[in-house]
Amino acid sequence: MVNASLEVRPGDRSLLAGIEIAGLSEGLDPQGFTPKIKIGKKLTEAAVDDIREEIEGMMRVAGYWEAKVVTLERTGPAGASVLKAKVEEGPLYRLILEAPEGLEEIAFEAIPDVRDEDLNPAQTDALAETIVERLQERGYPVATVSAELLSDEADAAVLNLRVVPGPMLRVTEISFPGADRLALKNLSKVISVKKGTGKAGKPLTANLLDLDRKALENLYRRNGFQDVTIGQAQVIETDEGGLRVDFPIDEGLPWSVHAFRVEGVPTEALGQTDDDLFQLGLTEPWDPRDLIRLIERWERVMADVGYPEARVTSDVETPEAGRVAVVLSVQPGPFVRLGRVMIAGLTKTRASVVERALGVAGLEEGSPYSLTTINRAQQELYRLGLFRRVAIVPVPGQERRVDRGVVVQLEEGLQRSYLVGLGWGTEEKFRLTLGWSHLNLFGGAHALSLETRYSSREFRYQIGLREPLLPWIEQPGYSAVYRTEETFTDWEQLRWGVWFEIGDRLQVPFRYWFRYEFQVVEPDAPDEILSELERENQQIKLSSITVPFEWDYRNDMLNPTSGFLITLAPEYAFPLFSAETEFFKIRAGVSHYIETAKGRFNWGIRLGATRVANLDPNEPANLQIPLASRFFAGGSNSHRAFRTDRLGIPGETLGEDGTAIGGNALVLVNGEFVTPIWGALNGVVFVDGGNVWIEPSDISFSQFRWGIGAGLRFETLAGPFRLEYGRKLEPAEGESLGELHFSFGMAF
Known part of the structure; x- marks a missing residue:
């Protein structure tokens, strides 16, 4: 046995006593770049990082756009630490902005803030593109910007920006020069630019046009035009005061599938594959992405029928221009069966509960080794609502065997839960909900619940029982006994009864379930609105299936x-x-x-x-x-x-x-x-x-x-x-x- 102990000595707290800045050129006052930080502030790592960013930000605002804090050291006793910052100020920059009268503010707002973003004046083209993009986002779709880096007599670098926002216009025309073989309405559907795109509410930006260019290219490739070229969109002002957007297109030759066949599929696997796996769509447009998806489907299917190491390759030939012939070759590898299934991690749940869920998923010894079946088994175990974590992993050392065992690793969650709910609404007024449930009664995954609800419209209490998997039908089952006093606008009634449900109400996208309910209803309502049986017996008994x-x-x-x-x-x-x-x-x-x-x-x-x-x-x-x-x-x-x-x-x-x-x-x-x-x-x-x-x-x-x-x-x-x-x-x-x-x- 090894005994270990850990002793923690936190030491004294580090508090700020001052900030010193070194490395500045002669004539620069360090106080002008010293943050105003409260003396005695705790010097956490986050606080030190904030001070670093603030010093750099103050220097950049002063025109030193490439300034950096190289080192930031703590000196002096912990209770009165002085931060010594060594900086590299870099060159001094000066900005000259040229913009039409009345638009200077808009142009200035489009320039990146040096305190928050790295601004490298040497990359003038990238800077100009950034400003253009921001002007476009503000509703100036034809804005132009030129950036030039110069030197002045004081050895400062001068960034000269000429900004022309241009008019605020909307798109009035969209054309596709060179498009002959696809319908124009189909081209228009895939792009985001529409008539009316423009101003700030729906800006026309270079990024949006590039996304539309890619969408058009994708549409053409889906229709067999693998050699298509979509040029950069052109935005042109029209004589009528609008914008025309041109997407130049070189369609190239359309390609289609001429022949297709699959080779190498084992005989025992043929009966477990879908017919559409043998069809790539003869005479249909040729898109290599369809072939990639088909290969992936084949490998998944082969893995599901016991060939986890199957690999599928393709051979594509072009017997003539515009036509392709495709051959898929399946290398199945060895057939693998599921070996021993071991269960680990159970402390309160009976093993038979887990074994039954695994059986529903088809995870049984001797069945084909299938990743889909393993995933389905994980889902069935999670559906029990008992486990915080479920993992089904191969038994180490059996990776090359034809019988491969798995270990079902389980981590049980909380067995009991409590519910408290408060609310208020104009119909129910104050509402209180209380509940208690045991999710694993006797270790058999039986869920017992007690619940009560109280509001001005209802007082209900209910005892329920849930079975995650009913015998023989392998579906969840629910039952409950309840009593509720209901208050309606013009009458009150007492209802009590029992109901049973079979089916999974959480299944998506399609679900159905069966419900039988027997209830006794005693309404306290005027006779003129009651049914004859209710008037005679002062209660009604209902038996129904839904x-x-x-x-x-x-x-x-x-x-x-x-x-x-x-x-x-x-x-x-x-x-x-x-x-x-x-x-x-x-x-x-x-x-x-x-x-x-x-x-x-x-x-x-x-x-x-x-x-x-x-x-x-x-x-x-x-x-x-x-x-x-x-x-x-x-x-x-x-x-x-x-x-x-x-x-x-x-x-x-x-x-x-x-x-x-x-x-x-x-x-x-x-x-x-x-x-x-x-x-x-x-x-x-x-x-x-x-x-x-x-x-x-x-x-x-x-x-x-x-x-x-x-x-x-x-x-x-x-x-x-x-x-x-x-x-x-x-x-x-x-x-x-x-x-x-x-x-x-x-x-x-």
Whole structure:
């Protein structure tokens, strides 16, 4: 056994007593370049670096643009240290700026600040280009700058800048001289320069033109023009007071694929490869990048079917001008099987839990050695929610064997978690959420959770159980028992029940799951808005199956800025376990998030319809559905010009006094534009429309209620805080003009 000890002696703190500067030419006063630093300041490494930068900055402002602090030493006792700076001042520079009258300030602002940037006057061409680029960014697209380095009688270097900003013009024409074989509209689509590009809001810069030149070149190469040359863009003033941008193009000869074949694929691998791997696109435009991607795909596929050392080479011939013949040669190498799978790092989790997840991924002894399968196994283990780190590595020393074992290295995470949430909104007022969960009950990856939520609209507590992989079906499973007291605008109700779910709700982009729920609902509402069963029994029992489908292409589930989400959720309620109600209900929606140069445009459509089994024609269809299963609208997440649940048709889905009755049909349309204001603070303008009807056949566009509004949003990683006011476009008599909402999360 070895015992080791470590003794730390920090010593005295180093405090600043003064700064001395040496190395200056005769006649230069060191005090003029000495930073004003508080005596007694702690001399940390960061503080010393700041002093160095400040000395250099002060000298550069004085005209010594190449000045540097060579050394910076501490002298004297630690409690009163003096910093001695030795400098190399370099030559003295003088700037002469020539610019049109009235534009001197604009030209001067475009010159780099010597305190923040290295300014080398000897590189006059680069300096002129930098100033031109900055003038272009300020809206002067045809600016010109000449830089010349001279000497004056006092032996100072003189940098003479002649700046001509030119007029502030916009692009009025775009042409592609030499373009004959590709449609002009396709060329225009790939470039950023458009008609109207110019002034400061959308500047026309040399960098932008170069990016467009590369985009055009890429487009041509994708279409088989491998010898294309795109010249530097020319910006020309027109007689009409605008700008014409010319992209000169020498297209060259178009090339296409004449023949293609693959050689050397093992027989046992042929049945596990896709047909498109044997097709490069005969008669299609020839692009060598397609061949590179195809070779990479072949090597990945071969590695996935047990040939991790496979290599693929290509031979490209040109039998005649404009045509290529391609041969891919596959050198498979040895077939490799997965050897022994060893598990390491478990302390609380049973090995059978890990083995089962590995089996779902296909990582089993004797299977083909596949990197894709290994990656899939890592994902399955992370999905359990038990491990902080997962690594699957080869067993050392088996790199050349045909049976190669792996070690599954695991680091377990926390087994318990706690949840505390506080919030406030105009609908729920104060909101409190408390939760506790054990993620690995009995070491079997069973997750037990307890949760309660309290607000002015809801008091709910729930006990839940999650199984990461259910037997036989290998899908996550969830179940919960709950009780909730809900307060609506015009009534209260008690709900309690149990639900079960099977499926992965986090799968992207496509996911679906099955949900069965049995609930008992006891509404305390006026008899005239209850269904017949609710009036008779003072409660209703519901047994239903729902199968939601979602296509999720958003870039973020909580706070999306681009992409779209499509949802479809059919539900069937049927008599079972003393439940007597039977109906079919469907909900659907589309939400689309689009990024633009000015901000984000979001739009969404939500639809809902319910069909009653054994419909009684003598009673309104919505009163034949339990109150808890009807559609309601109005509020911060549906129609922002109305209070919660107050959107509807008076006398049908709203009582004459405004009481929310609900309906069997719903249509909501939302559109909004979000634009940045400062940092995470955004502004939003929106329009909402829609209504709630008794049944789907009653839906009429003429009965849509519309509202417009504006608000502020503060973006966070978990979603935005929203303060929004929606105003009704045609308020009915007795209605408010609009509503103010404060809430959290996306509106739709």
